[in-house]
Amino acid sequence: MITLEGLSKRYGDTLAVDTLDLTVSPGRVTGFLGPNGAGKSTTMRMILGLDTPSSGAALVDGRPYAAWPAPLTKIGALLDAKALHPRRSARNHLVAMAQSNGISVSRVDEVLSIVGLDSVTRKRAGQFSLGMGQRLGIAGALLGDPEVLMFDEPVNGLDPDGVRWVRQLMRSLAVEGRTVFVSSHLMSEMQLTADQLVVIGRGRLIADAPVAEVIAGSSRTTVVVRLPDRRDFAVLRDRLVAEADRVESAGDRLVVTGVVAERVGDLAHELGVRLHELHTERASLEEAYMELTADSVQYGVVTS
């Protein structure tokens, strides 16, 4: 489990992270989203003790990262895939990490095989492609068989096969009961991978909810009702106007925002009106995300 308690970080005039309170729970993949400059990397660096909070605390299973005697066995992370010694081989890079945390060398070969780098273990890390570097970084995160895993943009530079592999890996780590905290700008990928979403903007928490809830909360998620009878149509429309956020008429259809399909069905039943169709059109995660973060985009393009 990762716990943030009033976590803040100030760099000069910039409040990069602003009093974040958050629990990232085990057994699920938690997506960490936010526009450029929102404070995601800074938050992750503080969790790993690479940056000192200006106030508040970032705890891994109740203790700061540095308080764990062999931290790699508690939390594994991929932050910057390029942070490698360029002349060291993939294997030697991992052996050095293992030795500093009392991890057996046999585990190095195990993780190289898990990430599909067994054929290039002697190749220098400096000659790796971006995708191979990402795989090596993921191998490093898995090295200590930790309960908590954190990945900053793990699919960056991976081909479609690699992207799918990372998705399956994250899912299986969560199924094993681990805490998986992953940042990404790829909304379609997050929609497939994450169970829970944490969205921040300008360092502040905007949302912490299951993916389905974030999507359901979007104004682009609508309920569509089709009624064959004009009088029924008017009766249901007038009733919905009283409790929905928006009701639009489109031919023999009503398009309703802010009321779930179950409620529309119950109302139709109560009013004795006949329906020929009732379904929900869900927003994509990207649409829901854009709406949530519209006010916190630091480098957005101004349109009129």
Ligand SMILES: Nc1ncnc2c1ncn2[C@@H]1O[C@H](COP(=O)(O)OP(=O)(O)OP(=O)(O)O)[C@@H](O)[C@H]1O
């Ligand atoms: N070492 C630093 N010194 C000064 N300012 C910094 C430093 N690191 C980050 N910042 C600032 O803090 C804010 C948050 O940056 P951060 O990199 O954490 O955002 P992010 O959400 O990870 O962004 P991205 O999606 O672009 O990676 C930004 O305004 C950034 O310019």
